[in-house]
Amino acid sequence: xxxxxxxxxxxxDIHQVASPLVLARHRTFPVVxxxxxxxxxxxxxxxxxxxxxxxxxxxxxxxxxxxxSRSGSWVGAVGLPMLGSSAASDLGIKFSRWAFIDxxxxxxxxxxxxxxxxVDLILIGPxxxxxxxxxxxxxxxxxxxxASIITVGRAALCNLRPDLCLRVSQAAWSxxxxxxxxxxxxxIEIEVVGRGADSNLRRELVxxxxxxxxxxxxxxSNEPANLLQSACRMQKVSPxxxxxxxxxx
Amino acid sequence: xxLTNTRTLVLIIPHWRVIAAGAxxxxxxxxxxxxxxxxxxxxxxxxxxxxxxxxxxAQKLCADLKIIDDDEERNVRKFNSVxxxxxxxxxxxxxxxxxxxxxxxxxxxxxxxxxQALARVVAERTLKALSATLKTTEVPSVFQPRIGVADxxxxxxxxxxxxxxxxxxxxxxxxxxxxxxxxxxxxLASKYSPLPxxxxxxxxxxxxGLKTLEDIGSLPSEELLARFGSxxxxxxxxxxxxDGRASLLRSISDVVSEESEINPPADHxxxxxxxxKALADRIHQHLAIEGSVCVxxxxxxxxxxxxxxxxxxxxxxxxxxxxxTDRVRWQLEGWYRSENPPTGxxxxxxxxxxxxxxxxxxxxxxxxxxxxNDELAMRSFVRIQGLLGPDSxxxxxxxxxxxxxxxxxxxxxxxxxxxxxxxxxxPESTTAPWPGRLPAPLPLAVLPQAQQLEVxxxxxxxxxxxxxxxxxxxxxxxxxxxLGSHLIIGWGGPWLLDEKWWDPAMKSRQARFQFLLADxxxxxxVIENGEWWLEASYE
Numbered sequence: 001x002x003x004x005x006x007x008x009x010x011x012x013d014i015h016q017v018a019s020p021l022v023l024a025r026h027r028t029f030p031v032v033x034x035x036x037x038x039x040x041x042x043x044x045x046x047x048x049x050x051x052x053x054x055x056x057x058x059x060x061x062x063x064x065x066x067x068x069s070r071s072g073s074w075v076g077a078v079g080l081p082m083l084g085s086s087a088a089s090d091l092g093i094k095f096s097r098w099a100f101i102d103x104x105x106x107x108x109x110x111x112x113x114x115x116x117x118x119v120d121l122i123l124i125g126p127x128x129x130x131x132x133x134x135x136x137x138x139x140x141x142x143x144x145x146x147a148s149i150i151t152v153g154r155a156a157l158c159n160l161r162p163d164l165c166l167r168v169s170q171a172a173w174s175x176x177x178x179x180x181x182x183x184x185x186x187x188i189e190i191e192v193v194g195r196g197a198d199s200n201l202r203r204e205l206v207x208x209x210x211x212x213x214x215x216x217x218x219x220x221s222n223e224p225a226n227l228l229q230s231a232c233r234m235q236k237v238s239p240x241x242x243x244x245x246x247x248x249x
Numbered sequence: 250x251x252l253t254n255t256r257t258l259v260l261i262i263p264h265w266r267v268i269a270a271g272a273x274x275x276x277x278x279x280x281x282x283x284x285x286x287x288x289x290x291x292x293x294x295x296x297x298x299x300x301x302x303x304x305x306x307a308q309k310l311c312a313d314l315k316i317i318d319d320d321e322e323r324n325v326r327k328f329n330s331v332x333x334x335x336x337x338x339x340x341x342x343x344x345x346x347x348x349x350x351x352x353x354x355x356x357x358x359x360x361x362x363x364x365q366a367l368a369r370v371v372a373e374r375t376l377k378a379l380s381a382t383l384k385t386t387e388v389p390s391v392f393q394p395r396i397g398v399a400d401x402x403x404x405x406x407x408x409x410x411x412x413x414x415x416x417x418x419x420x421x422x423x424x425x426x427x428x429x430x431x432x433x434x435x436x437l438a439s440k441y442s443p444l445p446x447x448x449x450x451x452x453x454x455x456x457x458g459l460k461t462l463e464d465i466g467s468l469p470s471e472e473l474l475a476r477f478g479s480x481x482x483x484x485x486x487x488x489x490x491x492d493g494r495a496s497l498l499r500s501i502s503d504v505v506s507e508e509s510e511i512n513p514p515a516d517h518x519x520x521x522x523x524x525x526k527a528l529a530d531r532i533h534q535h536l537a538i539e540g541s542v543c544v545x546x547x548x549x550x551x552x553x554x555x556x557x558x559x560x561x562x563x564x565x566x567x568x569x570x571x572x573x574t575d576r577v578r579w580q581l582e583g584w585y586r587s588e589n590p591p592t593g594x595x596x597x598x599x600x601x602x603x604x605x606x607x608x609x610x611x612x613x614x615x616x617x618x619x620x621x622n623d624e625l626a627m628r629s630f631v632r633i634q635g636l637l638g639p640d641s642x643x644x645x646x647x648x649x650x651x652x653x654x655x656x657x658x659x660x661x662x663x664x665x666x667x668x669x670x671x672x673x674x675x676p677e678s679t680t681a682p683w684p685g686r687l688p689a690p691l692p693l694a695v696l697p698q699a700q701q702l703e704v705x706x707x708x709x710x711x712x713x714x715x716x717x718x719x720x721x722x723x724x725x726x727x728x729x730x731x732l733g734s735h736l737i738i739g740w741g742g743p744w745l746l747d748e749k750w751w752d753p754a755m756k757s758r759q760a761r762f763q764f765l766l767a768d769x770x771x772x773x774x775v776i777e778n779g780e781w782w783l784e785a786s787y788e
Contacts, residue, residue: 182688183765209690
């Protein structure tokens with residue numbers, strides 16, 4: 001706070017005191033076409049937090065990074081020691097600019113702050129917890145630097161408020177039976193809810209993965225409303241199991 | 250820093266690539282690598298074609314020129330007979346590439362009565378092996394071996410390769426600096442120089458008016474280091490007849506060696522190579538953490554019947570895991586085609602680091618900073634490494650093995666000299682040469698450590714797999730600490746990891762299953778020796 005007696009110099013100092021706040025609102029990171037429909041701006045807004053929950057959350061969260069990983073930007077993955085590069089590469093992710101910090105321990109706040117300064121997209125794993133003060137600091141840094149965060153699991157665990165929530169509401173595998181076949185492809189339904197202007201609920205169906213391990217659009221023309229009927233063909237169900245439950249929690 | 254020199258004999262066979270390609274000295278032929286000439290016969294050279302000439306230009310200069318593609322495996326393989334003929338002179342022959350090998354002279358020189366005598370013996374035996382390779386009694390003079398002996402390896406190489414000198418050139422002990430003084434600075438950028446990519450450095454030297462190695466040698470070292478960094482200092486050391494990049498003297502307990510049995514023993518070279526790749530990656534990581542790089546490695550491969558192939562390989566700059574793996578392949582290909590091939594399948598691979606030097610590239614700038622955001626990213630990673638330790642930031646690198654977790658290797662960032670724009674060709678997930686392939690699509694969440702699991706049938710008893718590879722009862726429920734307890738609503742398998750599961754001598758039975766659970770999750774599980782493990786999940 002400037003003292004009134006040196007008010008004369010305040011005008012000159014104002015540019016140093018108030019650093020320009022760059023609004024990242026209109027700049028986005030690219031996402032693959034198959035997922036672009038989930039976003040109003042057809043991309044991930046810079047400086048935003050996205051939460052991904054539900055059964056295929058790791059796959060979906062990873063799939064959100066495909067385009068960024070192919071565009072020369074950096075991705076940092078915190079607390080994801082189990083992310084398999086073979087499956088992820090089949091999805092389309094390019095790992096040349098991916099760095100993993102698998103076990104940040106209790107320094108996770110400092111680690112994410114450090115990442116903010118250098119990478120564009122940060123993936124945070126389901127077991128990572130942040131303190132409220134770290135969460136606030138990180139949000140401020142995100143706005144300033146334009147980096148975005150994708151949490152696998154609830155963002156609230158990291159004391160972050162999500163700008164967009166993607167929830168896998170239904171998931172159905174094809175190809176596996178009872179004692180024969182194998183997991184061939186999975187169709188998922190994604191529910192999207194945003195904040196403010198985005199607060200309408202949207203839904204989208206995708207293959208994640210399809211038979212080749214890739215993310216793919218679903219041919220909507222002959223899709224019944226209920227996913228259960230279309231996707232999984234269970235040839236034989238053990239008589240001991242009374243219900244066929246395929247709906248994700 | 251202790252700078253130790255080892256008096257070395259360097260043997261170079263000129264035009265080796267042409268010889269390996271099967272062209273005679275009086276043919277019109279050139280060996281080409283990536284559209285540039287790397288070697289040309291003397292007759293071809295008369296048309297103005299030299300190493301470095303682009304392929305098209307070479308063809309324009311000489312329409313009748315025969316173009317042969319370079320093949321490093323062929324270059325090395327054909328060199329085997331020469332190396333074999335020298336093994337009676339010394340057990341410590343180091344191969345750098347086809348047509349270029351070296352060894353320390355101390356023992357052999359004493360044995361044969363001095364450097365000159367030693368060099369003559371080497372020349373004789375090499376000539377004999379060469380004439381057998383060329384199938385001629387008289388080896389043409391352009392192909393005849395050239396030998397240099399000197400206190401420093403760099404001086405020995407120059408003694409061998411410089412046209413000014415006779416075919417056998419011994420530089421007197423302590424005389425390397427004087428010997429090197431008149432050479433032009435360009436030799437620091439030649440293909441025989443241990444300085445990687447030195448053209449720019451040499452260019453700057455020339456523009457500053459430094460024309461000979463003596464000029465470089467006499468500059469104040471601190472200024473050279475300040476202006477040019479460690480490459481500049483290394484250039485000076487080379488110019489002074491010191492090998493520079495002093496090799497780290499390792500004690501016996503420090504020896505870095507990795508070995509692996511090949512189980513089941515392999516009939517195919519590629520299987521052994523695959524195993525070797527995982528060993529090479531581990532060695533690389535081990536050395537990187539201590540800040541050194543391997544410049545000489547001993548590769549040993551054994552067969553089930555006890556035959557052994559053992560060879561020392563040298564790299565002028567540094568061995569990468571890929572470089573080591575290539576040499577394992579070349580060594581094995583050579584072994585199979587030699588006069589004493591292995592008499593049984595390959596059962597063991599061992600890699601032993603023989604010489605290391607400190608890695609001077611462990612700083613921020615080692616990526617080349619092609620893009621500004623690479624530099625920013627590197628800064629944050631360095632900061633994180635400062636908080637959590639040097640292995641805390643890792644990147645993806647493929648390993649070898651049957652278990653999914655063996656392929657999904659993470660390597661510390663410091664252990665790599667990644668060029669992010671270099672295409673990282675990850676092998677197709679379904680075409681790895683090991684048995685027990687997984688059906689696609691692959692699970693995304695691979696547990697770094699498999700978790701114990703219980704899989705039970707309708708009566709609550711553990712499900713097992715019998716000797717015929719079939720489940721003894723339908724699996725109905727799965728239970729683990731991390732997953733909880735769930736009903737199985739779909740399952741597939743068993744997919745046997747081991748192709749010899751029916752062999753009564755093999756005590757372990759390993760099979761994979763996929764389970765689709767009532768909560769919608771799906772998992773990849775393994776049963777081994779009657780115990781169940783969770784390996785990965787399809788998250």
